[in-house]
Amino acid sequence: MAGVSLGCVYALVALGFVLIYKATETVNFAQGDLMMLGAFFALTASVMMGWPYWATILFAITVMAVVGMLIERIVLRPVLGQPAFTVVMITIGVGYVMRGVVTMIPGWGTDTHQIATPFAEAIWNVGGVVLPVQQLGVIAMTAALCAVLYLFFRFSRLGVAMQATSQNQLAAYYMGIPVRRVNMMIWGLSAGVAAFAGILLAPATFIHSNMGFIGLKAFPAAVLGGFGSVPGAIVGGLIIGVVEALAGYYLPEGFKDVAAYVVLLVVLMVRPSGIFGETARKKV
Amino acid sequence: MSFFKVEHLGIRFGGVVAVDNVGFEVKRGEVFTIIGPNGAGKTTIFNLIGLIYPATRGRILYQGRELTGLPPHRVAELGIARTFQNIELFEHATVLQNLLIGRHRHRRTSLWREMLFTSSVRQAEIAQREAVEKVIDFLELAKVRDSLVAGLPYGVRKVVELGRALATEPRLLLLDEPSSGLNPEETDDMAFWIEDIKRHLGITVLMVEHDMNLVSRVSDRVLALNMGSVIAEGTAAEVQAHPAVVEAYLGKAA
Numbered sequence: 431m432a433g434v435s436l437g438c439v440y441a442l443v444a445l446g447f448v449l450i451y452k453a454t455e456t457v458n459f460a461q462g463d464l465m466m467l468g469a470f471f472a473l474t475a476s477v478m479m480g481w482p483y484w485a486t487i488l489f490a491i492t493v494m495a496v497v498g499m500l501i502e503r504i505v506l507r508p509v510l511g512q513p514a515f516t517v518v519m520i521t522i523g524v525g526y527v528m529r530g531v532v533t534m535i536p537g538w539g540t541d542t543h544q545i546a547t548p549f550a551e552a553i554w555n556v557g558g559v560v561l562p563v564q565q566l567g568v569i570a571m572t573a574a575l576c577a578v579l580y581l582f583f584r585f586s587r588l589g590v591a592m593q594a595t596s597q598n599q600l601a602a603y604y605m606g607i608p609v610r611r612v613n614m615m616i617w618g619l620s621a622g623v624a625a626f627a628g629i630l631l632a633p634a635t636f637i638h639s640n641m642g643f644i645g646l647k648a649f650p651a652a653v654l655g656g657f658g659s660v661p662g663a664i665v666g667g668l669i670i671g672v673v674e675a676l677a678g679y680y681l682p683e684g685f686k687d688v689a690a691y692v693v694l695l696v697v698l699m700v701r702p703s704g705i706f707g708e709t710a711r712k713k714v
Numbered sequence: 715m716s717f718f719k720v721e722h723l724g725i726r727f728g729g730v731v732a733v734d735n736v737g738f739e740v741k742r743g744e745v746f747t748i749i750g751p752n753g754a755g756k757t758t759i760f761n762l763i764g765l766i767y768p769a770t771r772g773r774i775l776y777q778g779r780e781l782t783g784l785p786p787h788r789v790a791e792l793g794i795a796r797t798f799q800n801i802e803l804f805e806h807a808t809v810l811q812n813l814l815i816g817r818h819r820h821r822r823t824s825l826w827r828e829m830l831f832t833s834s835v836r837q838a839e840i841a842q843r844e845a846v847e848k849v850i851d852f853l854e855l856a857k858v859r860d861s862l863v864a865g866l867p868y869g870v871r872k873v874v875e876l877g878r879a880l881a882t883e884p885r886l887l888l889l890d891e892p893s894s895g896l897n898p899e900e901t902d903d904m905a906f907w908i909e910d911i912k913r914h915l916g917i918t919v920l921m922v923e924h925d926m927n928l929v930s931r932v933s934d935r936v937l938a939l940n941m942g943s944v945i946a947e948g949t950a951a952e953v954q955a956h957p958a959v960v961e962a963y964l965g966k967a968a
């Protein structure tokens with residue numbers, strides 16, 4: 431259960447990687463730091479302003495969506511058309527800057543913080559199996575977010591435009607889709623999802639300026655699912671979470687941290703394009 | 715006011731002048747074809763009209779309105795659609811979904827109303843679907859309606875792309891080598907559709923094409939291009955017989 435709920439967080443961060451990768455073909459290495467920043471905004475709303483949990487979530491997602499769009503507009507659009515490597519380096523830099531800025535803000539700093547959740551320490555006892563409500567809450571909320579995202583991509587005009595843009599930018603232009611604006615929206619969406627992940631993760635690891643390093647676990651989750659596949663990111667995140675939890679329980683000390691990468695290596699040997707990856711075959 | 719007009723159009727990539735001082739006018743309701751040897755700048759002109767490339771010089775006037783300087787996604791909104799020489803479809807979507815995306819410019823519903831799925835959204839969706847079904851009937855795509863584009867043969871994809879362009883309900887349709895890669899039978903169908911598009915749908919067609927049989931059959935007027943410049947203009951027969959065109963394709967007589 432602990433594995434699944436942690437896996438949900440990995441899945442959400444991985445989802446952020448995948449969304450941006452699919453649409454813009456660049457990897458955003460600041461994804462984990464976006465999550466960290468989102469958690470800090472939640473902290474501000476929850477502890478400093480005393481808002482209720484649900485309002486906190488909405489606040490953090492909204493603010494982060496705006497931050498994501500600003501990053502795209504201000505930092506990334508000027509380098510549009512440069513090699514992917516340039517963009518990757520910029521996202522790494524953006525991540526560093528965010529980590530640095532967070533420690534300078536009064537009330538945030540380098541300390542470890544905690545936010546109150548309605549789930550607290552309650553426990554459900556279902557037929558002898560002890561289920562912590564906290565973790566059930568994380569799983570339920572992840573499932574709900576996935577459902578909302580599915581409906582958004584499947585049925586809304588903007589969601590369909592995002593899919594079109596990720597499949598063929600040139601054709602999307604000719605369909606009258608403002609591709610650049612859609613890319614900006616995708617950054618916003620991705621940062622919003624990251625904020626959500628940060629809030630869910632907060633009770634488990636607390637909030638601090640280095641919590642973004644969880645991105646290092648979410649990255650193999652995204653690769654595992656086949657980079658570029660949304661359901662793959664979710665499944666990949668869950669697998670990594672569960673494997674980690676089991677490794678921490680059954681295997682000697684230290685295996686927990688490498689388990690994710692071992693699984694990744696094994697899967698990539700068997701299926702080089704990931705579980706849900708498309709086997710791109712070049713036709714000649 | 716002319717329907718569509720290009721004046722002194724030019725673009726240079728570094729030291730290469732790909733299109734140089736090209737001017738022509740397309741009348742409402744005609745099929746206007748651009749021919750020329752490889753590298754003559756035909757597709758570049760299409761990319762300039764689609765605003766994918768910014769023109770180095772010159773103007774593009776559409777229904778009295780200047781296109782140059784607009785963002786590229788506005789082109790579809792103004793009623794200009796295009797197909798590509800090397801098919802640019804949404805590969806991982808079905809034929810129906812590809813055509814529905816063509817309706818994007820006609821959808822006006824907001825995200826909030828879509829979330830609630832109000833009756834106005836429902837009616838709009840039905841209307842879009844009806845418009846797409848008309849295109850499917852017209853191009854006889856019913857059989858492949860729910861197939862993924864990635865699995866379709868080349869000839870069918872070419873038709874799907876034409877369908878997607880038609881689904882946007884354009885007033886001006888740009889066809890970039892509609893017959894390339896098609897067998898004679900498919901080319902024949904294509905010629906038939908282009909004639910129908912002009913006659914029954916009343917859409918003006920601007921086309922780039924190599925197959926001179928197709929060009930002669932459907933074109934009202936032809937423009938020949940070589941090395942980025944206009945070398946001849948007139949009916950298909952006139953242009954084919956023009957000495958500069960013969961020279962461009964076959965070289966100078968020794």
